[in-house]
Amino acid sequence: MSFQLLTKARKRTVFSYLLSRAFSHRSERACRPTFGIAFDIDGVLLLGNSPVGGSPGALKRLYDADGKLKIPYVFLTNGGGYPEAKRAFELSKLLGINVTPSQVLQGHSPFKQLVKRFENDLIVAVGKGEPAAVMTEYGFRYVLSIDEYASCFENIDPLAPYKKWTTKLAVTQNAKFNESVPRNDVFSKRVQAAFVVSDPVDWSRDIQVLCDILKTGGLPGRNVGPQPHIYFANDDLEYQTKFPSERLGMGAFRIALESIFNRIHPQSLEYTSFGKPHPSVFKNAEILLEKLVASLYDDFYDINHDNTSYFKTLYMIGDNPAVDIKGARQTGHPWFSILTRTGVFKGKENHDKFSADLVVDTVEEAVDYILTKECAS
Numbered sequence: 001m002s003f004q005l006l007t008k009a010r011k012r013t014v015f016s017y018l019l020s021r022a023f024s025h026r027s028e029r030a031c032r033p034t035f036g037i038a039f040d041i042d043g044v045l046l047l048g049n050s051p052v053g054g055s056p057g058a059l060k061r062l063y064d065a066d067g068k069l070k071i072p073y074v075f076l077t078n079g080g081g082y083p084e085a086k087r088a089f090e091l092s093k094l095l096g097i098n099v100t101p102s103q104v105l106q107g108h109s110p111f112k113q114l115v116k117r118f119e120n121d122l123i124v125a126v127g128k129g130e131p132a133a134v135m136t137e138y139g140f141r142y143v144l145s146i147d148e149y150a151s152c153f154e155n156i157d158p159l160a161p162y163k164k165w166t167t168k169l170a171v172t173q174n175a176k177f178n179e180s181v182p183r184n185d186v187f188s189k190r191v192q193a194a195f196v197v198s199d200p201v202d203w204s205r206d207i208q209v210l211c212d213i214l215k216t217g218g219l220p221g222r223n224v225g226p227q228p229h230i231y232f233a234n235d236d237l238e239y240q241t242k243f244p245s246e247r248l249g250m251g252a253f254r255i256a257l258e259s260i261f262n263r264i265h266p267q268s269l270e271y272t273s274f275g276k277p278h279p280s281v282f283k284n285a286e287i288l289l290e291k292l293v294a295s296l297y298d299d300f301y302d303i304n305h306d307n308t309s310y311f312k313t314l315y316m317i318g319d320n321p322a323v324d325i326k327g328a329r330q331t332g333h334p335w336f337s338i339l340t341r342t343g344v345f346k347g348k349e350n351h352d353k354f355s356a357d358l359v360v361d362t363v364e365e366a367v368d369y370i371l372t373k374e375c376a377s
């Protein structure tokens with residue numbers, strides 16, 4: 001008798017346990033977001049180093065009260081110049097949130113895919129910030145910044161004596177010459193590829209030195225040789241900073257370099273550009289967002305067996321119609337484009353050529369729209 005009572009009691013306990021598990025499991029599933037967000041940075045979250053459009057408050061809504069991430073999101077920028085970990089640290093400070101390096105996708109992030117091809121070759125990294133550090137972090141072994149590289153060649157920049165701020169000074173006084181590349185190697189080893197990691201600082205010197213590298217087959221001052229590869233992290237013609245009108249970006253630098261190279265060399269410049277609006281950038285962002293969900297929910301892989309997209313909607317919030325909106329629209333499902341008015345786009349209505357799914361004033365409004373629609377706020 002007592003045995004039966006015990007059994008009944010145990011059955012009841014087990015039943016109620018299973019019931020509660022089923023309910024908690026179901027509610028967990030209902031809460032697990034089937035949407036994600038990709039934020040452009042310049043002109044959406046920041047203007048220069050200042051937050052814009054209520055960005056700190058908008059991003060805080062994606063975390064719970066304990067500061068734990070509850071809505072999967074990434075930063076999807078064409079900008080760069082610093083390794084992802086350093087950029088994550090800076091963004092955390094500027095926006096008052098805890099950003100992890102895996103949430104930062106920069107224009108140069110796809111350069112990682114080229115490590116195997118150029119791992120043991122001499123390469124030159126161009127741009128503001130720490131372009132050589134970015135490439136070294138990705139696994140390239142013989143990298144020199146264009147500052148370091150140019151400093152090896154006397155008189156390569158005839159305008160250097162007139163540059164009061166000279167990058168030559170910066171190199172000799174501050175920067176350490178990359179010791180993994182012996183100085184003598186630059187006179188005997190051909191540069192196999194140039195990577196424009198971020199916006200070039202000294203256009204006249206960089207165009208001169210890149211033309212030298214590209215037309216000689218990687219040995220400036222020598223005879224003509226086959227053109228080494230050149231890769232650009234993005235092809236943005238313009239971008240928005242604190243200045244009232246747009247500034248010239250890497251795409252403008254590419255046009256300048258290409259126009260000049262094509263006038264001094266019999267063959268046209270061959271180059272590859274990465275960054276938005278290429279659909280591959282958005283597909284990669286989707287993969288990273290899925291990984292982010294998997295890191296937040298242990299049973300993610302148990303329920304997501306098939307190869308279809310996990311997300312019902314992915315929101316791209318950007319300020320540049322030709323870059324952010326065009327890219328999201330070209331990629332198609334599950335991307336939904338939201339255009340803000342805090343950066344490049346300042347129109348009253350939608351953009352006429354690359355119209356967004358939604359136009360708002362600020363990123364704060366965009367996040368509010370998303371959370372209300374997804375019932376997650």
Ligand SMILES: [Mg+2]
Pocket residue numbers: 040041042043044239240318319320343
């Ligand atoms: Mg932007």
